[in-house]
Amino acid sequence: MARIIVDVMPKPEILDPQGKAVHGALPRLGFESVSDVRQGKRFELQVALADESTLAEVHQIAETLLSNPVIEDFTVRVEA
């Protein structure tokens, strides 16, 4: 078995209200060093074999379902 990780993040130019809310909470907790927070999603896909054709399929999954290309970018990687 292998695990493929898909990370989905809001595009840099898209407003991220959730990240802003998290960022806004930090000073209240006494954390002052963080200047910005962006929040995304991480998907862990269990597959039998992370070969080229499976990775191509995962790319397709990420593009059609896991992310919305209008507002989000994604990356695909095989977990070591």
Next chain:
Amino acid sequence: MKIGIVTFPGSLDDVDAQRAVRLAGGEPVALWHGDHDLKGVDAVILPGGFSYGDYLRCGAIARFAPVMTEVVAAAQGGMPVLGICNGFQILCESHLLPGALIRNDHRTFVCRDQVLVVENPDTAWTSDYAEGQRITIPLKNGEGGFIADEPTLDRLEGEGQVVFRYVGSNPNGSLRDIAGITNERGNVVGLMPHPEHAVEDLCGPGTDGLAFFTSAVRQLTSV
């Protein structure tokens, strides 16, 4: 005149939409998300709510519901399709309409009577309105911020595809105050506010929403 209203798991306003269609003189037909059949309807409404719990993204899973295959094909063939709130999100996820809806910029759910200005009375769902008319219908959403890239926004404005704009303070951070849009052909319309909640004087802010449904019924009857 049969207008189908799709019920997804988590739809909330399907029955209100059916009622609005009936009040407008049409025949509402309940459609089920798992069906591959539009039951011979002349138009389709995707109602508000939280289809599939809004998991993943609002409308993202509903887009792949079996019935949506038929809805997308019918919409591309010119059938009038109206998406309200969650239905608007589903239309964007289905790429029947451009852009996307994201979380309100102020991060809180908004529920209020909202004034809109009608910018395009030439769609299948707005022909009973006049250009520039102001209407008041309820707005209730947590993820109603309409966004698209600048070229898309310019194209929408240039081609008259902005159907409604918010009047007064922008309730959710929608770019250029856009509340609703249509496709190039004018048969597919999506908006965040809820016309089906403003069809009777007894409840809601009045009857300003009724013309959505009479527009479609009139247009379908005259064909």
